[in-house]
Amino acid sequence: MEEVRLMKGNEAIAEAAIRAGVDGYFGYPITPQSEIIEYLMLEQPHLRTGMQVLQAESEVAAINMVYGAAGCGKKAMTSSSSPGISLKLEGISYIAASELPCLIVNVQRGGPGLGTIQPSQADYFQAVKGGGHGDYRLLVLAPASVQEMADFVDLSFELAFKYRTPVMILSDGVIGQMMEKVVLPPQKERLSNEELIKKYGSWATTGKPASRERNIITSLELKSERQEAHNHKLQAKYKEISENEVRFEKLNCDDAEYLIVAYGSSARISQKAMQIGREKGIKVGVLRPITLWPFPSDEINKLADQVKGILTVEMSAGQMVEDVRLAVNGKIKVEYFGRYGGMIPSPNEVIEALEQKLIGG
Amino acid sequence: MAEILTPEEIIKQGEPVFVKTKLMTDNTLSYCPGCGHGVAHRITMEVLEEMGIGDQTIGVAPVGCSVLAYEFMNIDMQQAAHGRAPAVATGIKRLFPEKYVFTYQGDGDLAAIGTAETIHACNRGENIVIIFVNNGIYGMTGGQMAPTTLEGMVSSTSPHGRDVEMMGSPIKMTEMVATLPGVCFATRQAVHKPGLVRKAKKAIRKAFENQKDKKGTSIVEIVSNCNSGWKMTPVDSNIWLEENMLPVFPLGDIKG
Ligand SMILES: Cc1ncc(C[n+]2csc(CCOP(=O)(O)OP(=O)(O)O)c2C)c(N)n1
Ligand code: SF4
Numbered sequence A: 001m002e003e004v005r006l007m008k009g010n011e012a013i014a015e016a017a018i019r020a021g022v023d024g025y026f027g028y029p030i031t032p033q034s035e036i037i038e039y040l041m042l043e044q045p046h047l048r049t050g051m052q053v054l055q056a057e058s059e060v061a062a063i064n065m066v067y068g069a070a071g072c073g074k075k076a077m078t079s080s081s082s083p084g085i086s087l088k089l090e091g092i093s094y095i096a097a098s099e100l101p102c103l104i105v106n107v108q109r110g111g112p113g114l115g116t117i118q119p120s121q122a123d124y125f126q127a128v129k130g131g132g133h134g135d136y137r138l139l140v141l142a143p144a145s146v147q148e149m150a151d152f153v154d155l156s157f158e159l160a161f162k163y164r165t166p167v168m169i170l171s172d173g174v175i176g177q178m179m180e181k182v183v184l185p186p187q188k189e190r191l192s193n194e195e196l197i198k199k200y201g202s203w204a205t206t207g208k209p210a211s212r213e214r215n216i217i218t219s220l221e222l223k224s225e226r227q228e229a230h231n232h233k234l235q236a237k238y239k240e241i242s243e244n245e246v247r248f249e250k251l252n253c254d255d256a257e258y259l260i261v262a263y264g265s266s267a268r269i270s271q272k273a274m275q276i277g278r279e280k281g282i283k284v285g286v287l288r289p290i291t292l293w294p295f296p297s298d299e300i301n302k303l304a305d306q307v308k309g310i311l312t313v314e315m316s317a318g319q320m321v322e323d324v325r326l327a328v329n330g331k332i333k334v335e336y337f338g339r340y341g342g343m344i345p346s347p348n349e350v351i352e353a354l355e356q357k358l359i360g361g
Numbered sequence B: 001m002a003e004i005l006t007p008e009e010i011i012k013q014g015e016p017v018f019v020k021t022k023l024m025t026d027n028t029l030s031y032c033p034g035c036g037h038g039v040a041h042r043i044t045m046e047v048l049e050e051m052g053i054g055d056q057t058i059g060v061a062p063v064g065c066s067v068l069a070y071e072f073m074n075i076d077m078q079q080a081a082h083g084r085a086p087a088v089a090t091g092i093k094r095l096f097p098e099k100y101v102f103t104y105q106g107d108g109d110l111a112a113i114g115t116a117e118t119i120h121a122c123n124r125g126e127n128i129v130i131i132f133v134n135n136g137i138y139g140m141t142g143g144q145m146a147p148t149t150l151e152g153m154v155s156s157t158s159p160h161g162r163d164v165e166m167m168g169s170p171i172k173m174t175e176m177v178a179t180l181p182g183v184c185f186a187t188r189q190a191v192h193k194p195g196l197v198r199k200a201k202k203a204i205r206k207a208f209e210n211q212k213d214k215k216g217t218s219i220v221e222i223v224s225n226c227n228s229g230w231k232m233t234p235v236d237s238n239i240w241l242e243e244n245m246l247p248v249f250p251l252g253d254i255k256g
């Protein structure tokens, strides 16, 4: 049954995970996302759905627990914040290479190093360009509301299993901590072991019956020709994802002369900045990438034929701006505005930056 | 007068002396001739076959010489990142508690890079079996010093012998984890002599029986040779093992 509640973004992810029929959550506490594991521990989902929750000894262990569970065809997830995600990258590379479906949530905080517990979007490169070693991609979803924190859990698993690939929800401390109204989805049944074997028995390690060859989860291939062939297979999958899974939202873009590109909480701030700009008579629209990889490059390229200039707004020192410039390919001016290290830009700062960097400049 | 039988007739009539378990594949082992890994693999798989649980077992291979264990063990297997096998096994066992789960790890994997994963899986009493092949060296990467390398022992990264002042003493992980309540069975075995192979197999059987009875973590250490890494003939390496490894790593049950 659908249910309306007032929740923190982190709590919404946790509740949505139970309702998505997740089999296992493995995590290690870190601010600003500890409410996810705290909510799960309090809620005791093993009593509701049989979902297992375990506090691991480290983020390294947690992601490897996810690897083991996902290798069995189970719905497994972990969550962390920036320093913890750095520790998970080895495991994420193995998961991508071994083609395992799973969900990784990053509620970003400011860095580098131990940084700050305040919100940030400075892990964009890490999320969309790989982060770990080797040629792999994460499918990255960027929620901009508590509602999307909840909605993207089930969507992540749908995509993860469709492509047998790890999916990341790249959120930040603003969305993780803020409270909003959220419509929770109805409860999905967890798969029984019989159903699981029927669906994923062709690859998952579920115990080898006499009727099939053994299933092996591995990323090792010592023969270079075969390792290259495996990489070809991964690249073909990434191409398919790029062609089919781009998601974005456009606000007031039809008559726009200027465009702001922003995701997550920066998109919420930019939306307010857009209103202020419109009141001032500036025809500005917002494009909000929902998938950061694959990136809505084609749409941005199309809009570059219409608008005079683009401003990216990010809580980083300027990361996504590189992808926007690649998409625009020099057609028009692309500028960046951001605050970082835990600082959050205000809508007025955004519209001032747009005026200075694009209209005045 | 008795007939003189041809060898073919003898083989047809008699009981086979040795039958390879069906839970080992026909792939040629990648191990150096004389290495203990092959025997450790075989007796593990024989135990699974004798218990009739090969189809319910998921093995976890480490990074080390046994990284390709899944090429030889004819069961469903996962290959884990270096040192992470106990965490991978935890993920499997927590969500598939009715399956049998084991890790197969070297000393570098289990006692250096994977120390945290090993200790915490044991401390949680994960209901798994850990097979720990201790050859006192990093075999796979060409014979570097391991946490279990003996004092004074020469390796490629301790070319003048392990200096315990600088590098500490060989670590006894099995004794260490035996202190944890989650561990129900901790034992040290060897496989360089037929009698010891039989004992080691019994210990592995006990470990899987423990898992069946949901008793917690069982760790079976196997002190093994690495003739290539030690730069010895297989025979010499086994003598060296007796004379040098066993005094530091004495055989027998430590707990349970
Ligand atoms: C993260 C990481 N660091 C280092 C290595 C290189 N490496 C591969 S195997 C190994 C040591 C293996 O030694 P051990 O666990 O004792 O196994 P053995 O080969 O002796 O059986 C090392 C250091 C690696 N693969 N991954
Ligand atoms: S290098 Fe050592 S441990 Fe590895 S297979 Fe050869 S003898 Fe065995």
Ligand SMILES: [Mg+2]
Pocket: B106, B107, B108, B133, B134, B135, B136, B137, B138, B139, B146
């Ligand atoms: Mg070794």
